[in-house]
Amino acid sequence: MDIATALDAGTLEYLADGTQMPRPPTALAIRAAKHIRNLEGQHQVHLQALMQSQNREATLLQDLDSCRLKLKELDAELQNLRTSGSATSSMDSSS
Numbered sequence: 889m890d891i892a893t894a895l896d897a898g899t900l901e902y903l904a905d906g907t908q909m910p911r912p913p914t915a916l917a918i919r920a921a922k923h924i925r926n927l928e929g930q931h932q933v934h935l936q937a938l939m940q941s942q943n944r945e946a947t948l949l950q951d952l953d954s955c956r957l958k959l960k961e962l963d964a965e966l967q968n969l970r971t972s973g974s975a976t977s978s979m980d981s982s983s
Contacts, residue, residue, distance in 0.1 A: 892928070895921035 898913040913921075 892921040892924040
C-alpha cells in the first residue's frame with residue numbers, strides 16, 4: 889500500500905479489550921494524500937521529459953560523431969588533392 893492510499897484509508901484504533909476500531913482519515917490526511925498524488929504525477933511527467941532529453945542527446949552525439957568522421961574524410965581528401973596538385977605543378981614547371 890502506498891502512502892497516499894494509507895493516508896486515505898484512515899487509521900485503526902486498538903481498544904483496551906483488543907478490538908480494532910477503524911477511524912476515518914482526517915482532513916489533513918486527505919489533503920496530504922491529494923498533494924502526494926499530485927507530486928507523483930509531476931514526477932512522472934518530469935521523468936518522461938528527462939528520458940526524452942537523454943534520447944535527444946544520444947541522437948545529437950551520434951550526429952556529431954558522424955560529422956566528425958565525415959570532416960576527417962574530407963580533410964584527408966583535401967590533403968590528397970593538395971599533394972597531387974603540387975606534384976602536378978612541379979611536373980609542369982620542370983617541362
